[in-house]
Amino acid sequence: GAVVSQHPSWVICKSGTSVKIECRSLDFQATTMFWYRQFPKQSLMLMATSNEGSKATYEQGVEKDKFLINHASLTLSTLTVTSAHPEDSSFYICSASGGSDNSPLHFGNGTRLTVT
C-alpha cells in the first residue's frame, strides 16, 4: 500500500525560529500532497495543497508567508513554519493519495511542534 513518511516526528523550537517538516511518498509518486493541522481533541484542518512544480494552494485563513510549502519533486513536499510562535504549536500531518483519483488518503505519522 501507499506509504507516506514524515520527519521529524516531534520538534521543540524557540519563538522566532523556523522549522522545516518533510513529507515523502515512499512507494508512489505524488503530484499532490496535503498539509493538515490538528489541535488537541479537534479535527483535522486542511492548511494547503502542495502541487509538484508549482505554487501551493492555501486554504482561507492560512498565511502563505508564514507556512512556506515547497514541492520540488514527485516524492517530497516540505512545510516550513517561519518565525514560529507558541500559538503555532500543533500537530502537523501531511498526506497524499495513492495515485489514482479514487485512492484514499494516506497520512504521514505527523510532526508535533512545540514552540517555547
Add this chain to the structure above:
Amino acid sequence: GQSLEQPSEVTAVEGAIVQINCTYQTSGFYGLSWYQQHDGGAPTFLSYNALDGLEETGRFSSFLSRSDSYGYLLLQELQMKDSASYFCAVRSLNTNAGKSTFGDGTTLTVKP
C-alpha cells in the same frame, strides 16, 4: 461548503458491537471515508463508500445512504485496541481525496 456531524463520544465494552453515525451536507457528493486515529498518532484509512450499501473489511464495516446523506461505521467484536478517535470525511466532486472535509471525530472508549 461541507459539514459533517458525528457523536463526540461513544463507550462500549469488549466484544460488543458499536455503530458510529455520520450525517453530512455537501454539494456534489463523491464519497465518504472513515479514518481511525489513536492518541498521538496519525489517522489511518479504514473504509470508503462511494455507492449506497455496506462495505465490509474484517471487523469493520461502513454503510452509506446517499439519499439520506448518512453513513455509519460499524465495529464488531470490539477490542481494547479499538479505543481511538474515528473521523468521517466527505469528498466532493472534482476534488482530490485530500480536499476531504473531516468531521470533528468520535472518541470511542472500549472498557473491559
